[in-house]
Amino acid sequence: MTDIAVIGGGPAGLMAAERLAQAGCRVSIYDRMPSLGRKLLMAGRGGLNLTHSEPFDIFLTRYSTPAPQLEAALRAFPPEALRTWAAGLGEETFAGSSGRVFPKSFKASPLLRALLRRLEALGVRVHTRHAWTGFSENGVVFATPQGEREVRADAVVLALGGASWPRLGADGGWTKILTAKGVPVTPLAPSNCGVRIDWSETFRSRFSGTPLKRIAVEAFALEVAGELVVTDYGLEGGALYALTPVLRDALSTGETGLAIDLRPDLDEAGIVQRLSHPRRGATLTNFLRKALKLSPIQTGLLRESGGRELPTDPAALARLIKHVQLKVTGLQGLERAISTAGGIPFAAVTDDFELQSLPGVFVAGEMLDWEAPTGGYLLQASFATGIAAAAGVLARSGAGG
Ligand SMILES: Cc1cc2nc3c(=O)[nH]c(=O)nc-3n(C[C@H](O)[C@H](O)[C@H](O)COP(=O)(O)OP(=O)(O)OC[C@H]3O[C@@H](n4cnc5c(N)ncnc54)[C@H](O)[C@@H]3O)c2cc1C
Structure with a gap:
């Protein structure tokens, strides 16, 4: 069985973990915070805008980065698929008059709870208070309250988010680790901000x-x-x-x-x-x-x-x-920005969302260099790239099992 470390338990990482576990991989999620999905919960505070119901060709134009990998990920997991997935977790959605799509409960907590239950049933192990600090010869290294911990993994999915609202977990600390490894990173900057x-x-x-x-x-x-x-x-x-x-x-x-x-x-x-x-x-x-x-x-x-x-x-x-x-x-600074511009450019990533310079390491979510306005586009792309990274892992490893 293939051992996969998913680092970052936000929408992108959780979605990648679900797909990998469903395909038969042994999946562990690691997150530096004491609980998962904190930014997703914050996004649900004012009404969780999951995605948008406008025609798909218009939907695609909302993303500032016309990268083929991003487009392929969104085509493979479009807004309709996200709505069906949410409904499968007990969260039916509706489109408001603006076309924005919300769960009927308006909240993020029921969706997150149902997803975590599903992951548990799939055997996914969750390790909180594990701050990723870098790579070792056979895997990855974390700082934990008990000290440094090394974990072996056949493949790694990094879904570490951007750097907005750093107190919710995603603080952009990964940029130093990856640039030291020769991965290009466009400087992180506030987006959707005051x-x-x-x-x-x-x-x-x-x-x-x-x-x-x-x-x-x-x-x-x-x-x-x-x-x-x-x-x-x-x-x-x-x-x-x-x-x-x-x-x-x-x-x-x-x-x-x-x-x-x-x-x-x-x-x-x-x-x-x-x-x-x-x-x-x-x-x-x-x-x-x-x-x-x-x-x-x-x-x-x-x-x-x-x-x-x-x-x-x-x-x-x-x-x-x-x-x-x-x-x-x-x-306004990143502290209160809704999202982050900058990150890993798509040119540094294969069609399978694998880092060109670090084989076996896949990336997803807001840590990639794309930008979109509010309206559900941020979560849609985070979930869709999580699925794309999982598909990349499976393609490389010969489909889990
Ligand atoms: C106030 C607010 C409202 C929002 N509302 C909406 C909305 O309604 N609709 C919408 O589409 N989007 C919304 N967003 C944006 C959306 O929440 C994000 O785009 C989305 O959460 C990004 O998902 P992600 O998985 O890439 O990253 P995150 O959700 O940021 O998850 C990254 C995870 O990685 C972990 N992590 C980071 N570094 C490390 C490390 N070194 N070691 C271990 N773990 C680490 C973090 O703790 C975190 O759990 C909102 C954002 C904010 C701040």
Whole structure:
């Protein structure tokens, strides 16, 4: 029987372990944390967005890395297959009005519990508090509370994640181990993260924590509709996350900017028409609330961008409402980013997800260099590459058994 060490017990590693155990391999999962799937559980906090139901050819375009291996993995395990798999674990899914797919329970914990039960029934052994520190002649080495432990393995699946939310386990420490072995690694960087904006003290103290609803954000000719939340340090929110790649590129050479459209449902002419009604002594805040349903935070944003004295000319004010320009001084760090850009480039990986320079070592999940917005794309690719790495192990070893 083939002995496989799966290192990293997140979605990618757990899926790889399931497939390998089903094929008859003897599988052990190792994770540095006291329990598995911590980031998956965190992802379930605000409603677990497992995947997306849009047409598959559009779905594929959401991934910034058009690597043939990633595409092949997604084709072999597409969103429908993930939904069927989740249903097999007792978690039926549904597609919301945006096309995003969630388990009916909205949570990650029932799915994770059912998967861990299935792995146990398949004989998969789980070793927590095992931090992978490198390779030995016949296998891999871990730091454990009892000291160093060497484990023999016929093949290794590394599914160590990126480096966002490091306190959940994936801290990117693997980059040092692999680069020392000659594996190229694109530097890890935050993705799907907030931006830093130097708010005035008045705006920050009044509006930090306040949502901005039904807006659109624009940067470098990309526009995303959705919601934002004003924070002490700047902005967070889904409408912004999809813009991380372009903002990150621009920030590599200095400050950049973004524009918020406070009324994406109206064009400038429609706004001018509403602003042309007589003001009748109302304060500007009240007038904008009545004429355009702008909330105090939205009027605050206009002042933050256009200065305390806002234009009185309706055309100029309408232009500002459609393009609230804000200076972005940086991205929020990896500590709170939803995902990680960078990682092992697909050029360093075979079609079987095996490292070119380390035969017998397979890789899966967010530690590979791909990037996608929120919307279920991250989990879908993590699960799909877990399956692809397992298939690679099986192809190499002549199918477990
Ligand atoms: C707040 C939040 C919300 C999210 N929401 C969603 C969502 O709704 N939909 C979606 O698609 N995605 C979401 N994501 C992203 C998604 O959770 C990740 O893309 C996914 O978990 C990545 O899976 P992975 O298996 O590659 O890595 P991880 O889930 O990060 O798992 C890696 C594992 O490796 C272990 N590990 C790391 N280093 C070592 C080491 N040296 N030794 C041993 N073990 C190690 C870690 O402890 C961890 O258990 C969210 C992420 C966050 C932070």
